[in-house]
Amino acid sequence: MSSSESVKSLTELVQQPCPAIETSKDGKQHESSEPPASESQSTTPLPLSGHSALSIQELVAVSPELDTYGITKRVKEVLTDNNLGQRLFGETILGLTQGSVSDLLARPKPWHKLSLKGREPFVRMQLWLNDPNNVEKLMDMKRMEKKAYMKRRHSSVSDSQPCEPSSAGIDYSQGASPQPQHQLKKPRVVLAPEEKEALKRAYQQKPYPSPKTIEELATQLNLKTSTVINWFHNYRSRIRRELFIEEIQAGSQSQAGSSDSPSARSSRAVHSSEGDSCDGVDTEGPPEEKQSGLEADEYSNATTKSQGGQAESVFEAGEAASQDARSSEKTESFHLGMENLEDTDDEGRLKAPRQSSPPGSQSSGEILETMPNSATKEDASTSAASTSVLTGESSFKSKESSEKMLSVPSTSSTLAGGSQKANSIQSLFSFSEAASSKNTRDNTLRKKKAANLNNIIHRLEKAASREEPVEWEF
């Protein structure tokens, strides 16, 4: 009921474009439930379809800056408190699948980094949070779903394949037997830990590999080119996100209470210390971005592409044959000696890989095998490995070891939130300040940061137009 509410809120927002400033609770943001009427609750799973979408988009357009982190936090609380799953919430309220919701709730990007489209779910969440009956509605949905489910399996007594032929048919037809249809479907590539390692290593050196490099990687790892491309795209964007959340969390917890943090940042202070960092990723780039530190330490970054095009074999296992002939000489960048150490989930990993790994060579696992190319299923056949390193311990354990590698000092750069837009920023959540990420323990984080740095560098370079990779002074 209440069909006009959304309109009302919308109008309100429109009328006063600059709301902002809400202190503790955001009271007036939007209210009302999403779809203006119609709400077919019966069988249509996806609520979004035409009608509501429009309103939402308009709302997004006029929506004030929202605290995405705060919103997701509250949503998670409400959901868990009431035993509501994110699947139901996602499909019913956001029109997204479970996986997407999980991701969104766990790693919300800051509002200003979101595209119009990306803001939609957050506006919906805010709307939902403001809806007094939000929980109740979801509970109802849950009940209905369950009922339907029960009914279905109840009535379908002997059906071997419960209904749900929705996807069926079409192509392969033939009927029937859903049994023999797999394999041809599409296997869903799963990269082995070693492969991921190799890709990550390659990423450190070149976040934006050239087509040629990609080809080589694909060949060496025995993966499809598209897989390698996709991997890089995904990795880059995911790394970026990690940084966002880090930024947000750092900011929000700063004044949580216990932490005193002497560091008072006065507007744009330049932290000279090289220690921490944080920094934002900022896609813009052009402006200044001071990154300090970054000693090459271990991986020198990408910019040094040297004009030749050398092929870097990511893993030492040379193997292969791949036709590369160029001597890769040192190529391998640093040593990173990690290797797999058991897993046991420890987070505090002490460094000190017990395993041998001769200091000079970075042994790292090598890939599984490169079959000629017959295409049959992939089974690891082992072996061979001609030059394989002896130390190589071929069978790796299982999980991927932690990834630790490079220990970049950090990018630092205070970026100063102020410079950004300097206007609205109500900063509900943190400022994008440079806080301090002191935990040294997280290698992963560091790695991500480092990776990100490379990313930034790459972009700057690009932006700066040709010009060789000048040496940016960090």
Add this chain to the structure above:
DNA sequence: TCCAAGTCAATATG
């Protein structure tokens, strides 16, 4: 064309 941002959907994990 490449890239980034959003998602989906299959798998992994818990």
Add this chain to the structure above:
DNA sequence: CATATTGACTTGGA
């Protein structure tokens, strides 16, 4: 069962 991860696809911009 629910949630988390992740390769691939889609969309939209230069």
